[in-house]
Amino acid sequence: MIRFDNVTKAYPGQQRAALEAVDVEVDKGEFVFLVGASGSGKSTFLRLILREASPTSGRVYVAGKEINRLASWKVPRLRRDLGTVFQDFRLLPNKTVFENVAFALQVIGKSKSEIRRLVPETLELVGLENKTERLPDELSGGEQQRVAVARAFVNRPMILIADEPTGNLDPTTSVGIMKLLDRINRTGTTVLMATHDAGIVDQMRKRVIELDDGKVIRDQARGVYGTQN
Numbered sequence: 001m002i003r004f005d006n007v008t009k010a011y012p013g014q015q016r017a018a019l020e021a022v023d024v025e026v027d028k029g030e031f032v033f034l035v036g037a038s039g040s041g042k043s044t045f046l047r048l049i050l051r052e053a054s055p056t057s058g059r060v061y062v063a064g065k066e067i068n069r070l071a072s073w074k075v076p077r078l079r080r081d082l083g084t085v086f087q088d089f090r091l092l093p094n095k096t097v098f099e100n101v102a103f104a105l106q107v108i109g110k111s112k113s114e115i116r117r118l119v120p121e122t123l124e125l126v127g128l129e130n131k132t133e134r135l136p137d138e139l140s141g142g143e144q145q146r147v148a149v150a151r152a153f154v155n156r157p158m159i160l161i162a163d164e165p166t167g168n169l170d171p172t173t174s175v176g177i178m179k180l181l182d183r184i185n186r187t188g189t190t191v192l193m194a195t196h197d198a199g200i201v202d203q204m205r206k207r208v209i210e211l212d213d214g215k216v217i218r219d220q221a222r223g224v225y226g227t228q229n
């Protein structure tokens, strides 16, 4: 589903590469935590998958395609297969919960009838069926993140990418979000999550890939956050 083949990414003007000679393969349906100190390259890893950055050398494959060889007009199609969730929720402040989720479908040209079917179904999945008419600032942080998860998943992407999705949430709320990501993973969606949250990684016992200074230093099935953290 995702493959990094000897990938190095050096940002212009930076002495050290953000990622160096990374070889990683993630199969369909896996749940993977990406861990490592601040600046170790986690966000860069995720940005390469989204084609928000391109490798300096090496190849990145998503769903069987080498994504840096895709014509730019095909990039929106690629991104439809990738749902994204971020630490800071990134909801549209003037749209309701329903509209925020519906918007993700409108921009890819889904019909009104599909939107009317898919949005309530997905809001129910995340437990927000009673808050569909609220605005984001009328919701708790955990609820806002649930909206963001619903928006990322409403189109049933093959891969869900989450960059520190629990970074702004308290531990109890974080557990709720993780249950949701776990449920989404059980539908067959591949989940890749960058995190600093040791408690969650230790609790979930999923595959853990650890980066240090841009290099993969650990790739462990049913792993823990780390020994020295």
Ligand SMILES: Nc1ncnc2c1ncn2[C@@H]1O[C@H](COP(=O)(O)OP(=O)(O)OP(=O)(O)O)[C@@H](O)[C@H]1O
Pocket: 011, 012, 014, 017, 018, 036, 037, 038, 039, 040, 041, 042, 043, 044, 045
């Ligand atoms: N757009 C950019 N231009 C130049 N350097 C960058 C850019 N983005 C990241 N870097 C550098 O690349 C390295 C890896 O950064 P990255 O954001 O991937 O790390 P991270 O593990 O996600 O960190 P954090 O946990 O703090 O989010 C860092 O040294 C960072 O300063």
